[in-house]
Structures are given as C-alpha cells and as structure tokens.
Amino acid sequence: MSTRAESSLISTSLASASSLVLLQLVSRVFTFVLNQLLVRLVSPQVFGTAAIQFELLLSTILFLSREGTRNALLRAGKGILTWTPIQANVALLPVLFGIPITIISTVTYLYASSDTTTSQPHFTLSVFIYALAAFCELLSEPLYIRAQNELRFDVRVRIEGTAVFAKTITAFMILVSTSPQLALVAFAAGQAAYGFTMLLGFLYTYVGSAEYWPKKIPVNAHGNTKFVYFDGKLLSLAGSMTTQSVFKHFLTEGDKFLVSRLSPLEDQGGYAVASNYGSLVARIVFQPIEETARVFFSKTLSSETSAKKEGTDNLKTAGNVLSGLLLAFSHLLCLLVTFAPPYLPLALRLALPSRYLTTSAPAILHTYIYYIPTMAFNGVLEAFFASTATTSHLRAQSWWMVVFSLMFVFAAIMFTQNLGLGDSGLVWANVLNLWLRAAYAWRFVRGYFMQKGAKDALSLWKCVPPIGVLGAFILSAVVTRTTQSLYQSKPLTIPGQLGHILVGAGCVLGCLATCFLLERSTFRQLHSLLRRR
Template identity: 50%
Template sequence: MSNAHRPRNDNLARASLLSASLATASSLVVLQLLSRLVTFVLNQALVRLAPPEVFGTASVQFDLLLATILFLSREGVRNALLRANEGQAGPSHSAGAQQRKSDQVSNIALLPVYLGFPLSILTSALYQLTSTRETRSQPHFALSVWLYALGAFLVLLAEPLHIRAVNELRMGVRVRAEGAGVVVNSIATFLVMLLGGAGWALVAFAVGKVVYGVTLCAVYLWEYRVPLSFPLIPPANLSRAVVRYFDKHLLRLSLAMSGQGVVKHFLTEGDSLILARISSLKDQGGYAVANNYGSLIARIVFLPLEETSRLFFSKTLSSPDPSSGAVQTPESLQSASDVLSTLLLLYSHLALFFLSLGPPLVPTLLAFLLPSRYLLTSAPLVLRAYCLYLPIMAFNGLLEAFFASTAEQADLTRQARTMLLFSLLFLLSALGFVRGMGWGEVGLVYANSVNLLLRAGYCYAYVRRYFSARGQPQLASLRAASPPWAVWATFAAAAAVVRASEANLPLEPTLKGRLVHLAVGAACGLVCLAVCTGTQRQAVGSVVSIVRKKKE
C-alpha cells in the first residue's frame, strides 16, 4: 500500500473505531440502566424487608469482599489486554506468528481464573477472622461468606470470554450476560428473603451472587458455543516454553497493573474498610442505602463512558509492544484530545447540576424513597455529601481511563509510589474528618473526595506530559472543558432559588410543601438544561451528527 493511501485509511480506521466506541457506550448505558433500575426496585423492596444491620453487612462488608476478590484477580489483566491487537502484526508476519500471538494473549486471559481460586479462599478466611463479634453473631454468617466467595469465583470463570467479547467489540454479548445475571440475582435474593425471613437475609444476598455467577457463565458459554475449559495453550517451541506461554510485554503490563491495583483498590474501597471498623451495623446500613442511590447516576452514565473511553484510548493511542515501532499520528492525538475534551465538558455541566440542585433536594426525595427507620440513620447526610463526591469521581474516572490506556511500566511504577502517598493522605483526612471534626460517615465521603481529587490531578498532569512529549501541548488545555459564563450564572441563580425554597420548609413539612419544593427544583433544572443546550448547540450538533453516521 502506498503512503498516499495511509492517511485516508487511518482516518477510516479512527472513524470506525469511534463508531464502534459509540455503539459500546450506548450498549453499556443500556446495560447499566437495566442493572440499576432492577437493583433500585430490589433495594426498595429489601429496605422494607431487611433491617439496616443486615443491609449494612451485605452491601458494605460482603460487597467489599466480593470487590476485593474480583479487582485483584482481573483488573490488571483486563486493562492490559485492551491493548492486545492480534492483527497489528500485519501481512509481513506469518500466519503461525499471528496464531502464536493469539495463543499467548488467550493464556494471559486465563490468569484471573488461576489467581481467583486461592484469592477467594484466602480473602474469605481472613475476613471471617478479622470481622467484629457483632458481625459474626448474625445468623448463617459463615455460610454467607463462603457463598459470596463462590459467587466471585464463578464470575472469574467467565472472565476469559468477557475479555474476548470486549476486544471483539461484541458489547451485545456482554449486555445479555450481565443483564440476565442482574435480573436473576435480584429475583433469587428477593425470593430467599421473602420465604426465609430476616434470619436468612444474609444468605439471600449470597445466593443472589452465586446465581449471578452461574448465569454469567451460562450466557457466555451459550453465546460462544465453547466448553468450559481452562488449560494453557502450549507454545509451539517447547524448548522455550516458559517464555512463550505468554506475550512478554502484555504479561509485564498485566503484572504491573495488578500490583498497582492493590494500592488503587485500597484507595477506592478505603471508606468501606474504615466504615466496617468505626460504625455500627445500623449506620453501615444507612451508608449502604445512600451509596446505592448515589451511585445510580455514576453507574448509568459515568461507568459506561469511562469503560468506553478506556477502550477508545487504548485502541487509538497505545501499542501492545513498544518494540514494534508504532507511533501516534497527529490525527490520532487530535482524535483522542477531542474525545477527552468533550467528555470533560459534559462532566463539567453535570457537576454544576449536582452541586447547585442536589444538596437542597436530597432530603425531600429520601422522604419519599425510604422507610422512617432508614431516615434516622446517616443516609440523608451521606447522600448530600455525595453531590460533591460524584462529580469528582467522574473526572477522576475519565482521567484514569486515559492513564490506564497509555501508561507504560515506568509510568505505572511512578504512579504506584504516588498512590502510597495518597493512601497516607486519605487516612489522615479520614481521621481528621471522622474523629477530629466528628463528621462520622459523612467525613468518609469527604475524605474520599480529597483522595479522588488528588488522583485526578495526578492523571491530568500525566495527560499534559503525554501530549507535550509528542509535540502537541495545546491538546491538553482545559479551556474547552469549561462551560461559558452564561451557564455559570444560570446555575448560581438556580442554586440560590432552590436553597431559598428549602429554607422555607418547616421542620416537619407537609406532603404539599415537599411537592412544591421538588417542583421548584425541577423548574430550575429545566431552565439550566435549556441554557446548557442553547450555549453548547455546536457541541450537541456534532454529537448528534456522529450518532446519525453511526446508525447509517
């Protein structure tokens, strides 16, 4: 192929990738919307069946156990294999070389299964040994812990096929697998709790996780029509078997990301770790309810965009092997910068909605959603604090997606050292907010906000270095991510109006008073949305144009 044809083909490839990324984003939004709606309905039923103590144990401590097993087993491998592109070798490589590359990548995808089994056992045993007497005294506690461990391992059994589906951009497979898992998880949890009563509440949550894992495996196996088998594929050259089982660069990257993930997991789940030690099970239940409501937007909107951007940046900017000589073109850098700036601009607008309208409306909304026994916990105050936490989490997730997609081993090593410093700062801020200022569970949310703000700042500094090192420092500018002055002024006025409406509510407002307050908030939100759309007409038009092209 001549050099004259390459820019055109590169542009077509980027357009195809962007189109596929948009399809990925829409599929993930559908998945998260389905998952969160089903979970929301389930939680509305469970908070009326399960006491706060049980809800706190399952949603804080057991979910932390599950997240620890899954994160440490698979996160590094997932992120590294997003950079795997078996066809990148090109026509100059033999079919045998390409097949060997494919086999080596497949072997790395099996590592979460091999890591997950011992990690599930060790983590579950350690959790039972270190849990408090109040927690261990609940009915069927040990059985529930081991069922959660089984559920985690079943999810890991499906991980190789999950990685295959993501790298093939077959998001429909993932949506069907995880969507079906969420539905059967919810049904199983509700039925066991309904039939068994409060004494079997912990087991109900655990059975739901096991059923979720079984369903996930079943759907992936059905979609790919493959047997459940996990032997490593032997290398063609047995004399170098130790070297050839895995792609060397991707394996090192997986190990580096997994090691870094230990610190990152502590920072991400630090609030749950501390909460399990300083709070009663009742307040843990209130925190869990607030977290479930607060994460609705995060999981429906932010998580799909974060995963999609990680996929797009990985395929656009990174090379699976630095020795291949692949470099980023100005067009690919510009494309990545455009996507990053557009998402940062979107997050800036969403942050204004959260900060201006969220805090004065949260208590009134919770009065309609929660039974009175949960309103007496820390849930209302925690959810108000989430209005600050969620925007920071969104910015951090996007910037960390860029970092994870482009960083090499040296970058990961530097970040890991910085993460250790952030861990210390998180502990100090948590101690100061929780103990020193007496903010309790709310202090943990603010400590997490400080932690995520530091991490986002570090990743943005990396973004600036990344583009500057490639001769394009202007592509890292934040100017394009800031809303115009008319948007800032509108949100400031809306914040003042809604807070004045809240101040006029009596201590025990009537139903009519609550509805009027919510109506004021809704009207202000619509005005803000109209101004945002009007001032960002060009950006909205470009997004609509891209979506239309994708459909065509």
Template identity: 40%
Template structure:
C-alpha cells in the first residue's frame, strides 16, 4: 500500500509541479483557482459516496473466516460431518445473495454517476464562461486560463468520480497480490500521465507561438494537464472495471455450480437509455449554440441572463425525460437511500 500511496500522491499533485514548470505565473494562479473550485465539487459530491461505498462493500462482501478448531472439538468433527452440509448450503446461498446485492448496488451507483456525467458534460462547458464572469475576479476571467481549465474540469470530474468509486469498490475486496498488481498498473499510468502532460504542454506552446503571442495557446498548457489527468484516471477506471467484473464472475462461480456469473455486473445496466442519450445530445447542441450567441465572458448582462434562462429550461426538460424513462430505477435508488438511512438510525 505504501508504493500505491506514492503513485496516488504523484498522480494527484503531479499536475501542479508541471504547471509550475511550463506555465506563466498568472496562469498558475488561474489554474489554482480553477482546481480549487473543481476539487470543492469533488469533496462535496463524490468523496462521501466513495467513503460510504468502501465501508458498505467491505462489510457486504467480507467472508468470515472459520475459527481454528481446538483439541476438545476435534473429536466431534467426525460426528458433525453430515450436519455441516445444510450449513454449507446456507452459507453459499448467503454469499450469492450478498454478491447479487453488491452487483445491483454497484450498477445503480454507476448509473447515477453516468447521469451526473451527462450533466457535467452537457451543461458545464456552455455555462462556465458565463458563471465565471460572476464568480471570479475580472482579472482572472480575462487574463488567465481559469475559465478554460474549468471547462476542461467538466470532463475531468465525471472520470475522476467513476475511477474513485471503482477503486473504492476494488479496495473493499482486493487481496495483497491484487493491490501489488494495481500498483504496477498505476506506475504505468504515471508514465502515461507525464508523457501526455508534456505533449499537451508542448502543443500549447506551439499553438501559442503560431497565434502571434496569444497567451499559452488559449490555455492549452493548463487544460492539457487536466486532459492528461483524464487519460490517467480513465485508464485506471478501465482497470478497476475489468477487475470488478472478473471478481464477480469468480465469486459467483465459486458459490454456485451454475454458469450465470457473467450477468452479475452488467455494463449496459450502468448506462442511461437511448432516449436520455438522444435528448442530452440535442440539448448539448442547443446550449452550445446559445453560448455562442448569448454567453461569454464579456457579453452584456441581459444576454447572459437569456443564456442562463435557456439553460434552466433545458435542464428541466432533461430532468423530466430522465424521470419519465427511468421511474423504476429512481424508485430503486430512493428505496436504497431510505434503507441506508434507516440502518444508520
């Protein structure tokens, strides 16, 4: 775990070291402001889910170890041999029940995460410049890469949340050899992060020079760090998904003689229906057209208000479509939350 902690710390803080090396001082300040806002969302929304999930799945998927037999009980093992069979069957049934509950809960949380991802990706970038003009000092809005970094964070946050949940799920069931294998993979992810970050930074420098001295290629150096983190976290999320799929397959096969383990963790059940994807795509196009006409950092206040009103209207439409097409899933989620709250009380 120590080596893994080193890799995680480097992957978490490495972008700041690279920004300090490749970016100008004013852009370092803009990047710091943007990452602080982004990490605030992560701490408020996603970190509690990760911590709760780690505890919940650790308890749900834990397999109690049998106590070592004492000398006084060794003689009675033979007489109890036949009576142990029902207990073994009951234990296998309980394990299958726990696996099914863990898989269904994981799919429900991942489905919630994909919906939140659509919210960030569809509604985030068109409104970041407008909201930044209200929330940030004018000198940071106009003279730094903070708005561009915040737009890139709209892609970074969903990937970070997905990876965080999958790694929390993995940490609840992983054995020491699995953690060692994960540490080696994180070492490869560190190399991917460094190479992609340097590549994005050089691309930003070249585009900045070609633009006749434009600042950092439109913030490409700073946003490049965010996109490098997206590649890093995305690769780790893919690793976590394949690990958990294999875990549920092995665990289900070990607790049952049937071969139905492949359907325990179904990736398709973690994705919204086609209607939600279609509506999200249409709304995304409309909002980006609205941003080009009414939004922006220096647009008049009336234009910004029009842009925000269009966004609120289409967000309500998106919520209605999600509720109408996924009423059963929402009911399951509400039931799960109520059960967790009742257990906590």
C-alpha cells in the first residue's frame, strides 16, 4: 500500500470512527430515553422477555448468519475499496444461510420456552415478528457489507440512525396508545420497523444492485477461463470464521442464555435494565472503535508478507494505533475502579425506578464497573486477531473457544450457585471469560509483530499508565472511599451527598491533571500521528 493510500485509509478510518460514535451516541440516547419510559410503562416480566429473550433470539439469528462472512469480506483485499462480483456472491451467504437459521432458531425457542413465558399475551405472534425483523436485516446484509468494504460509513450512519428512530417511535407509540396486553407486540413491531428501514435504506442507496442469487463469474486459471460462483480461499475463510462465531456467540451471550433459562421473568427484567444501563458506554464508544479497528487493521495489514519497507511502516502504524487504544482503555479501567464504587449507590437511587431496586439490577451494575473495560480490551484485541489471523490460526482459536466455553459454564455455576452471587455471578463469569480471550488474542498479537520483525512496535509497557498516574488514582480511591463512609448515614440525594460529590469531582480533576502532566509526550506522539494522517 502506498503512503498516500495508507494515509487516506487512516483518515477515512478516523472519520468513520467519529461518525460511528456519533451514530451510537444518537441511537443510544434514543434507546436510553425509550427504555427509561418503557421500564415505567411495562412490568419487569414483559421487559425481561423482550430485552433478554427476544433480543437473544434476534442476535442468535443475525450473529450466526452473517458474522463470519462480514469479517472475511473485510479482508478480501488489503487496501482495496472496490466491490467485485466474486465478493458480491460471498456476501449473499448470510441471506442463503439465514433462511434455515431463522426457522430453526425460532422453532427451537418456541419449543424450549417455559409455560410462564409463553402464557404472556400475544407471545407467539411477537416471536414471529422478531424472526421476520431478523430476516429483513439479513436481506440488507449484502448491501451493508458492500458499503462497509467501500468505507461508505456515511451511508450506514444515515440508514441506521433512521432505523433506530423508526424503532423507537414505533414501539413507544404502540405502548402508549394501546392496551398493556400488546406490550410484547410493541417491542416486536419496533424491531420490525428497524429491519424494514434498514432494508429499504440500502435498497434505495444501491438501487438496481440488489441480487439474491449468486452468478457464475469467469476467472482465468493458468491461461484457461472457467466459471465459478465463489473464490475458494475467501469461502474457506468465511467458513472458518462462521464456525468460530458459534462459540464466540455463546461466550458473548452466554449470560443471557443462562439468565433466560434459570432466572424468573422479574429478575430477567432487572438483568435487562442493568445490561442496558451498564453497556451504554460500551455501545456508544467501544463498539464503533472495535468495528473501525477491524476495518483499519484488515485494510492495513495482511496475513501474507508484504514488501519490506511498506510492511515495516504499516506494522509501526498498526502498533501505534493498537498501543494508543489499549493505553486509553487502561486509563478507563483506572477511572472506573477508582470512582464508580463509591458513587454508584447514589447513581442507582437517582436513575433506577424504585421497582427495579429490589431486583438483581443494582448488584449487576456493580459488576459492570469491571465488565465495561474488559469488553474494551477484548474487543480491540480480537479485532486485530480477526483482521490478521490465517485459517490455521482461526482453527486453533476455535478449539480454545471450546475450552473457554466450558470454563465459562463452570465459572457461572460456581459464582451463581456455590458463591451465592446470583445473576451478577453470570457477569463475573463473563469478565473472566473475556480476560481469557483477551489474553489469548494478546499472545497472538505479540507473536504476530515478532514474526514480522517488529517486536518493538507493541509492548505491554506502552499500554500501561506510568507509576505517577497509577499513584494518583490509588490516592483518589482512598480519599473517595473515606468520604463515602463519612456520608454513609446521609440520605442518598444530591444535597445529602454534596460534600462527597465535590470531593469526587476534585479527585477526578486531579487525576486528569496528573495524566496530562506525566503523559504529555505520549499525547504529543498520538496527536502527531493523527495530524500526519
């Protein structure tokens, strides 16, 4: 890749990251406001069914149908932003495989649901609407993948933003204008509005380009022309990533699987509320960063050895970007562990409806203090892995995913049953699982840079704040926990906890000032890198 092309790719990636963050911010604000209203309009049982069980059905259909193909097509060409007929054929796989996956997942869910769940009004109708919504999204997938590969993030931001708005308005209007008996249908109709809007938006953008059956493509093989449907290497990569996505999906959504099977509907509602609150930052910031990192690393790096100078430059750039992200996440971990525990009780009292304070929601939100940065570390490291791993690496990781899955189940049982942590034990099991996956990906990343002769491009010490910064956070942790104990007898209101709040604000400013003073050189390097691009 030329320097100019590389610079263009980085600037495009940075622009896409900011656009996706803005998209997530707007969509999550809409969703957050909607959820704030919904938790007051519907019972915890209904909210748990929709936000845990129906969302789990939806994510199972979508993840298993499209995840492997998406990641494989991002690597179809290093730095290539064009769309070829062979890529278009592979992009149809989510639709073709999505049909049986949708049917099997829906029937399995209906068959496995408990009598308490299925006895809710219009339950079966709502399930079928969710399945239809999922398939509408899959119909838009080939065009979505094309927009991603062409780095047309403006298209995605516009269409997804409109779809989130349609989902929010549809669900809310049905809830406030009809009987509570239609609460589940309202959630389902909102998801259907999202799926239809996604499909119509991409059809309009790529008008006349949508085809849903692969075509034979002429290719030149050793001087002879033959007609094929798929590129063998690309298809093999997509197959490996799709197989791996089965384990990855279970590990990602394992807590919801277990909650939906083991917990009563009321606690599922509390778990759903906690998940929506706790993952707000992760979805607004970390999800766009992870997606953009996957695009950037896929287009910048290759599993094949490139030219010496070009390869060294690309590796240094990739190492700097990855180090910067991991360093930022290290600061986030310090910030959350230092300040969240002493101020979370007040935040919960102010934000959670009173009926959810007696559910598992408060305990689960405590665990999100550690779960959020863990998701960040794991997300960007696995993005690098998915962008650079060969088929043999993916096969080896799949075996380790099996091991991680068994360890997750064992940890979930230990934490929830033996240690008595309840539903929050599932989140702790997820934290352990994500750290194991992140450690595996880190080991691969370090090996990748060493194999390419750039072992200095990334090191653990580049990703950890200096001792002075860590000391400032430790001192702040002691001070804020001291004031928390002093204000323990005061009411959990802003006036009652004002002194505690002011101390926390002062400590936050002190930590930020320390970071700025001790890490100016790091900030300058990152700023210089971004300015050059």
